Amino acid sequence: MDHLPKRLLSGYRQFMSGRYAAETARYRELAAKGQSPETMVIACCDSRAAPETIFDTGPGELFVVRNVANLVPPYEPDDRHHSTSAALEFAVQSLKVKHIVILGHGRCGGIRAALDPTAEPLSPGDFIGRWMGLVAPAAEAVAGNSLMTSGERQTALERISIRYSIANLRSFPCVKILEDKGRLTLHGAWFDISSGELWVMNRETGDFQRPELD
């Protein structure tokens, strides 16, 4: 029999004796009643930017979809396979989440790839290149700015792509209608993995600011 990596098995043992033991009632209730998270988070696949860890949430609290560079593609009702759009549809129409957070992060590899389109694709399919093509116009504009340092360009595109994803969220009719009715709120946030700082997008201006913590 194949075994999972040892680290996963030891972690699972720890989970069962720790967190699961402490939250058994909560897990049973969630199993019986189903999930009803109020918030959907669209985050990057990056192993250092897990939303459940950053927001210290328990089971049933966050409905999470993760993809390369936390991008939301535009509304495209065609016959292609749109995994992020499917998760969005479920969160909005079935779970009726009240909030959607686009969570970007510093040192994002997907964003770095978008800023260097001359780099060789990782495979002939160039899935990352095509996926990051979503932000190609912004990436081109930022990459061509020689007044900025490479770190500044990286952070700028990470934040611009969050605003782009929020604009794309609004291209989904179900999102737009609920937002206009005040039943759904869209948020942008950016996590600095080196300092732990969280920056939240001001919905009026699109600027990123440190939130006030009580």
Ligand SMILES: [Zn+2]
């Ligand atoms: Zn990333």
